[in-house]
Amino acid sequence: GAGVSQTPSNKVTEKGKYVELRCDPISGHTALYWYRQSLGQGPEFLIYFQGTGAADDSGLPNDRFFAVRPEGSVSTLKIQRTERGDSAVYLCASSLGGPRYDNEQFFGPGTRLTVL
């Protein structure tokens, strides 16, 4: 595809449920980032993958959040026992990766998660 895609575009769930959010990065991009954007705020970093491994997960708020990228392409962000405070837009970005090409991150349209 031409850009980063994310599914679903909207997800409504109930408190306590489990959700999975998917990101398809730009083909050939080895670096993948997840960010979270709350209402009226800028995006905040969650986790960074280089290839298949999570190179930096320091932004994950707690152990209810987990992300995988098993084949180095598609990534899934998983949230267990969702809370109302998890409601936000979850953004995925990808870049070519590496020291020379990591400076351009391209974002997907995001998944809007609403926890009732």
Added chain:
Amino acid sequence: GEDVEQSLFLSVREGDSSVINCTYTDSSSTYLYWYKQEPGAGLQLLTYIFSNMDMKQDQRLTVLLNKKDKHLSLRIADTQTGDSAIYFCAEKGEQAGTALIFGKGTTLSVSS
């Protein structure tokens, strides 16, 4: 800690120039960015500047960087109604894999 500050709102008339300002605190920032976000859409990378530059121009967009004062600005010439959006300033370190640090965004409203 790292912080990026922006004014929250700017209102201009169509045809005027818009100037959106940003200040950042991390002196090790190597790249400074401007992203545009329209309602319901993702973040669009508009332009970025390397910290050893003080100006970058790209069509109607001019980015100015004052590294001493840690001040970044985005000037949009001949502002159009289609420029109405939220503009985010962001900073990033040099190392691969460092995340973008964003400000809260400036809402630009363009009236005809």
